[in-house]
Amino acid sequence: MNATNGKVIAIECLRYDPQTDDAPHYETYQVPFTDDMSVLQGLQYIKDHLDGSLTFRWSCRMAICGSCGGMVNGVPRLSCETFLRDFYPEGLRVEPLTHFPIQRDLAVDQTDFLVKLRSIKPYIIPEAPKPVTEGTFLQTPQQMDEYYQYSQCINCLLCYAACPQYGLDREFTGPGALALLHRYNADSRDAGKAERMELVNADEGVWGCTLVSYCSEVCPKSIDPARAVNQNKVESTKDYFLRFVAPRRNG
Amino acid sequence: MKTYTRTMNGWWRRNPFYLWYTLREWSSFFLTAYALVLLFGLARLAEGAAQYEAWRASLASPGAVIFHAAAALIVLYHAWTWFKVMHKTLPFLRIGARRVPDSAIFAAGVASSVVLSLLLLWGFA
Amino acid sequence: MQIIQSDVIIVGGGGAGLRAAIAASERDSRLRVALVSKVVPMRSHTVAAEGGAAAVTRGDDSLQYHFEDTVSGGDWLCDQQAVEYFVAHAHEELVRLEHWGCPWGRQPDGHVNVRYFGGMKVPRTWYAADRSGFHILHTLFQTSHKYPGIKRYDEYFCVELLVDDGHVRGVLAIEIATGEFVVFEAPSVVFATGGVGRVFRSNTNAGTVTGDGMGLAYRAGVALRDMEFMQYHPTCLLGTGILMTEACRGEGAVLTNKDGYRYLQDYGLGPLDPWPRPKAMELGPRDRLSQAFWHEMKKGRTLETPQGPAVNLDLRHLGAKKIHERLPLIAEAAKTFSGVDCVREPIPVCPGVHYMMGGILTNVRCETTLPGLYAAGECASVGIHGANRLGSNSLTELVVFGRVAGEQAAQFALAAPRRAGSVLRQAQPVADALLGMLRNTEGERLAAVRDEMRLSMEKGAGIYRTQEHLEETCRKLMELRSRYAKGIKLDDRGRAFNTEWLTAIELRNMLEVSQAIAHSALERRESRGSHQRLDHEKRDDVNFLKHSLACRRGDEVPRIDYMPVTITKSSPRARVYGGEGKQVVLT
Numbered sequence: 001m002n003a004t005n006g007k008v009i010a011i012e013c014l015r016y017d018p019q020t021d022d023a024p025h026y027e028t029y030q031v032p033f034t035d036d037m038s039v040l041q042g043l044q045y046i047k048d049h050l051d052g053s054l055t056f057r058w059s060c061r062m063a064i065c066g067s068c069g070g071m072v073n074g075v076p077r078l079s080c081e082t083f084l085r086d087f088y089p090e091g092l093r094v095e096p097l098t099h100f101p102i103q104r105d106l107a108v109d110q111t112d113f114l115v116k117l118r119s120i121k122p123y124i125i126p127e128a129p130k131p132v133t134e135g136t137f138l139q140t141p142q143q144m145d146e147y148y149q150y151s152q153c154i155n156c157l158l159c160y161a162a163c164p165q166y167g168l169d170r171e172f173t174g175p176g177a178l179a180l181l182h183r184y185n186a187d188s189r190d191a192g193k194a195e196r197m198e199l200v201n202a203d204e205g206v207w208g209c210t211l212v213s214y215c216s217e218v219c220p221k222s223i224d225p226a227r228a229v230n231q232n233k234v235e236s237t238k239d240y241f242l243r244f245v246a247p248r249r250n251g
Numbered sequence: 252m253k254t255y256t257r258t259m260n261g262w263w264r265r266n267p268f269y270l271w272y273t274l275r276e277w278s279s280f281f282l283t284a285y286a287l288v289l290l291f292g293l294a295r296l297a298e299g300a301a302q303y304e305a306w307r308a309s310l311a312s313p314g315a316v317i318f319h320a321a322a323a324l325i326v327l328y329h330a331w332t333w334f335k336v337m338h339k340t341l342p343f344l345r346i347g348a349r350r351v352p353d354s355a356i357f358a359a360g361v362a363s364s365v366v367l368s369l370l371l372l373w374g375f376a
Numbered sequence: 377m378q379i380i381q382s383d384v385i386i387v388g389g390g391g392a393g394l395r396a397a398i399a400a401s402e403r404d405s406r407l408r409v410a411l412v413s414k415v416v417p418m419r420s421h422t423v424a425a426e427g428g429a430a431a432v433t434r435g436d437d438s439l440q441y442h443f444e445d446t447v448s449g450g451d452w453l454c455d456q457q458a459v460e461y462f463v464a465h466a467h468e469e470l471v472r473l474e475h476w477g478c479p480w481g482r483q484p485d486g487h488v489n490v491r492y493f494g495g496m497k498v499p500r501t502w503y504a505a506d507r508s509g510f511h512i513l514h515t516l517f518q519t520s521h522k523y524p525g526i527k528r529y530d531e532y533f534c535v536e537l538l539v540d541d542g543h544v545r546g547v548l549a550i551e552i553a554t555g556e557f558v559v560f561e562a563p564s565v566v567f568a569t570g571g572v573g574r575v576f577r578s579n580t581n582a583g584t585v586t587g588d589g590m591g592l593a594y595r596a597g598v599a600l601r602d603m604e605f606m607q608y609h610p611t612c613l614l615g616t617g618i619l620m621t622e623a624c625r626g627e628g629a630v631l632t633n634k635d636g637y638r639y640l641q642d643y644g645l646g647p648l649d650p651w652p653r654p655k656a657m658e659l660g661p662r663d664r665l666s667q668a669f670w671h672e673m674k675k676g677r678t679l680e681t682p683q684g685p686a687v688n689l690d691l692r693h694l695g696a697k698k699i700h701e702r703l704p705l706i707a708e709a710a711k712t713f714s715g716v717d718c719v720r721e722p723i724p725v726c727p728g729v730h731y732m733m734g735g736i737l738t739n740v741r742c743e744t745t746l747p748g749l750y751a752a753g754e755c756a757s758v759g760i761h762g763a764n765r766l767g768s769n770s771l772t773e774l775v776v777f778g779r780v781a782g783e784q785a786a787q788f789a790l791a792a793p794r795r796a797g798s799v800l801r802q803a804q805p806v807a808d809a810l811l812g813m814l815r816n817t818e819g820e821r822l823a824a825v826r827d828e829m830r831l832s833m834e835k836g837a838g839i840y841r842t843q844e845h846l847e848e849t850c851r852k853l854m855e856l857r858s859r860y861a862k863g864i865k866l867d868d869r870g871r872a873f874n875t876e877w878l879t880a881i882e883l884r885n886m887l888e889v890s891q892a893i894a895h896s897a898l899e900r901r902e903s904r905g906s907h908q909r910l911d912h913e914k915r916d917d918v919n920f921l922k923h924s925l926a927c928r929r930g931d932e933v934p935r936i937d938y939m940p941v942t943i944t945k946s947s948p949r950a951r952v953y954g955g956e957g958k959q960v961v962l963t
Contacts, residue, residue, distance in 0.1 A: 018254065019870045023255065048822075052822065052868050055868075059419050060421065060423060062424060062618045062619075063708075081713070101254035101255060102254055102256075103873055104872055109254050122518035122521055123521060132471050132472050136474040136475070137475070141348075145350065146343065147479075154418075154423075167262060211336055214266075227338065231339075234340060234342075252553050252554055
């Protein structure tokens with residue numbers, strides 16, 4: 001760490017210990033910092049030198065593992081790519097991702113997302129089994145472009161923290177998982193769209209979205225999950241009307 | 252495993268983005284109200300010229316003017332937000348192999364509505 | 377204490393662990409496969425790998441070329457039987473990833489494209505932009521949902537390998553959310569726990585890369601092989617340690633010193649051509665490039681910055697279009713973390729610790745010396761990397777040997793008799809001791825011991841090593857181990873989600889694995905690949921063409937044994953780069 005030039009910033013953290021607390025409270029730490037320090041590094045400073053009990057997840061510190069999402073002054077951000085200098089001298093407040101249950105301090109329970117991820121069948125369902133000896137599928141750059149952007153999701157859950165509809169109704173499948181659903185539907189190697197349509201059409205599917213589209217604003221990878229969800233509203237509508245024209249084989 | 256779940260009370264005030272979203276949703280009420288006023292005018296027209304003229308005169312009242320001015324602003328905002336999110340409802344549009352950028356879809360939407368509005372005004376004038 | 381019964385336990389949910397879990401489940405869908413990981417799988421460090429995965433693909437390439445590049449890249453310390461297996465199975469595993477949805481970069485006609493990497497005669501690196509590891513990890517993670525036999529235990533931290541009468545019985549873990557101990561019982565266990573880069577101060581590794589599996593295997597009596605071979609990646613973003621992938625250079629980026637001079641030509645990597653040449657200049661191997669940096673620094677020809685010495689990684693001539701298509705993550709990371717727009721300015725970079733070539737000793741079937749224990753990925757030493765790994769061999773290793781480990785572990789579980797007797801007998805004392813850490817009322821701060829270890833490792837076991845500095849580091853590590861044993865005082869005394877406690881347990885592994893690294897390095901009195909001794913500058917095939925084995929001796933320093941290197945078709949000769957290669961056509 002370089003010389004801090006005497007700059008100190010106040011970081012206010014939400015604290016909650018399930019073993020002793022009934023409700024969260026806030027604690028403020030004075031953290032010496034340099035201009036290249038991220039919010040994550042500020043939290044690490046607190047843990048190393050001021051209070052080892054402050055709890056938060058982190059790993060890659062380069063915005064690709066998706067561990068360190070949190071609310072910074074009320075906005076969902078990855079703490080590793082948010083910088084303390086941008087909050088000086090006022091200071092900042094760090095809280096766990098909203099809309100999720102708090103496990104401890106800044107760590108939230110991600111189980112609900114993992115269950116939803118499973119529900120969208122997040123894997124290629126091929127038309128017919130393809131032996132490895134046949135080599136790869138052919139996929140042109142343009143075919144790849146149809147799904148590529150949605151395959152960039154790092155599962156950081158910022159979009160869920162941005163989505164009030166998810167906060168109001170936890171049954172809603174939510175932006176991240178629906179974007180991944182679309183990622184597979186839009187892949188030329190996949191033939192599982194019909195299987196996934198059931199979930200798209202369901203109460204907890206795309207119609208839970210009211211196009212707030214804050215999810216797309218906060219997405220650190222510019223995936224535009226709102227677009228994936230709303231394209232599937234069109235798909236769902238087509239699916240609804242087409243059933244009158246051409247009844248599906250399996251009813 | 253004990254966890255703590257925060258409430259959603261007042262969520263729409265937590266962030267300017269949510270406030271604008273809430274305003275966008277409420278703007279539909281103005282749209283509806285304006286449509287009802289028009290519908291009412293249409294009904295008057297069916298009843299005869301005098302009734303229609305009376306309805307038109309009522310539109311000149313200060314209250315009606317304020318309502319229409321507010322409705323116009325809010326409808327403009329609504330239209331703006333509509334074009335802002337329009338690309339999200341579309342599959343990727345391509346010209347050749349290149350994807351049409353979202354900003355172009357937005358610009359095309361705004362431009363066409365401005366042109367159509369001007370044409371309408373010109374037609375009335 | 378809860379006991380969870382299964383047939384195969386996989387520890388670690390990165391690329392190797394997920395591939396092993398899928399392979400075990402495909403071997404027999406009735407097998408109960410427990411995937412135990414201290415993070416949710418998609419957070420694993422595979423996610424940060426950038427450049428790509430190597431496999432012979434083009435008509436002008438051959439298995440022989442891949443074999444030769446790998447063996448000479450490893451300075452002839454590779455087990456050639458393992459390399460032969462590796463290169464022969466690389467392609468099919470990458471095809472399988474493609475079938476599972478990995479968005480590999482394509483040619484206009486829809487075939488998979490390949491790029492150059494350092495030390496390659498012919499381009500053979502499959503890539504998904506510069507997020508190859510990310511896409512491989514998410515593809516494997518998402519595909520794993522297809523297999524009902526795989527049951528995930530996310531955020532369970534393994535603290536002990538349970539061994540009874542010379543056989544693996546399972547692992548003891550802490551459920552992180554509650555702090556409760558859980559025993560996972562199974563006849564076979566696969567370690568896929570990744571590397572140990574976090575024992576060094578400046579490194580490209582995620583916070584989770586703490587050598588847990590190496591430490592647990594080592595404590596259970598399995599030798600750690602070739603631990604002195606720690607790879608420094610030559611191009612990390614200055615001041616952050618964030619990796620600036622070798623693919624930058626594979627796509628044509630150049631390295632210049634403070635005078636704008638392409639200094640690599642002075643270190644046996646030339647000649648400097650107006651066109652790129654394979655295995656030359658910036659397409660040289662990582663060990664040579666990191667060493668060249670060190671020499672430039674000594675000559676005072678590096679850029680002096682507040683964050684230390686640096687050289688320039690210059691991508692500008694690639695143009696914005698190619699940069700954004702092939703290297704979007706690099707462009708984004710340089711901008712976010714250093715404020716550098718790599719389309720307009722060069723990126724300041726320096727070497728950083730990146731990859732452990734050694735690890736848990738296994739044979740080509742991923743079997744360790746402990747029946748029932750398997751290892752794959754960076755935590756293992758299957759023998760393909762030798763003294764220096766070639767870029768893009770490690771992602772392929774994850775899937776090639778991840779599959780082998782999973783299949784072998786499944787096979788073992790199917791054949792193994794159920795062993796009688798409770799495993800709690802082994803687990804309980806370990807759990808009690810770890811709980812004792814929560815009650816220390818005196819002791820040092822965790823960060824103090826950890827930071828001294830990192831600094832000492834960097835000083836003694838860095839790019840260039842000497843007897844004197846290594847001895848100093850060995851002494852320091854022994855001192856830190858005894859200070860650790862006296863007690864670390866934790867601020868956090870609770871059980872639920874106590875990450876301070878977990879970090880303290882990780883530190884125990886890190887200190888012991890650091891000793892294995894430093895002592896192996898001290899005993900190897902030669903220079904080979906990534907292990908460079910200023911006091912023994914030449915490779916010494918007479919005395920050191922052999923693998924080192926670090927064996928634990930309780931609280932003492934490790935014993936360093938040796939074993940022969942398996943040589944099948946390539947006898948050691950001078951390791952030369954630059955020179956004869958023909959012009960490269962970058963696609």
